[in-house]
Amino acid sequence: MYFFWAFFLGVSPVPWSWPVTPPAVVRRFEAPPQPWLAGHRGVDLAAPAGSVVRSAGAGIVVHARVLAGRGVVSVAHAGGLRLTYEPVTPAVAPGDVLAAGDPLGTLDAGHPGCPVRACLHWGVRTGEGYLDPLVLLGLGRVRLLPVLPTVEQRG
Numbered sequence: 001m002y003f004f005w006a007f008f009l010g011v012s013p014v015p016w017s018w019p020v021t022p023p024a025v026v027r028r029f030e031a032p033p034q035p036w037l038a039g040h041r042g043v044d045l046a047a048p049a050g051s052v053v054r055s056a057g058a059g060i061v062v063h064a065r066v067l068a069g070r071g072v073v074s075v076a077h078a079g080g081l082r083l084t085y086e087p088v089t090p091a092v093a094p095g096d097v098l099a100a101g102d103p104l105g106t107l108d109a110g111h112p113g114c115p116v117r118a119c120l121h122w123g124v125r126t127g128e129g130y131l132d133p134l135v136l137l138g139l140g141r142v143r144l145l146p147v148l149p150t151v152e153q154r155g
Helices: 002-009 133-137
Strands: 025-027 043-046 052-054 059-067 070-077 081-086 088-090 103-107 119-126 129-131
Touching: 059 081, 059 103, 070 088, 070 103, 119 133
Parallel strands: none
Antiparallel strands: 025 043, 043 119, 052 103, 059 070, 070 081, 081 119, 088 103, 119 129
């Protein structure tokens, strides 16, 4: 199943890994019915505050600073994927090249909506759309997208 999604998303079939250990999914991805409506554009993973947050795959840090009062780290990956981790106290800087499993920083407590003391919000974006990060690990729910007409069909 992973290789299908890797091909579909245009990413190389390299292993992805959990960003925190041990992972405990406390809130799943909930795609909004329309891009501008409410939804949960990632998964929340419970872990102890102060846990090391690691890059789920090889990439380049494109953002590592406080945004809206929370530390946010974003990493660009092959195939146009951007993975975002929050709330994190960054230990990396934009431009840093990462291997899968390299530390990004430490998990901060107090993520809004988290049912436990500390949760990592882990999101994946491709282009203008969001994906379930669990798909990278072969654990995401299958979501069928509408078939859009080709240029020839539109006339």
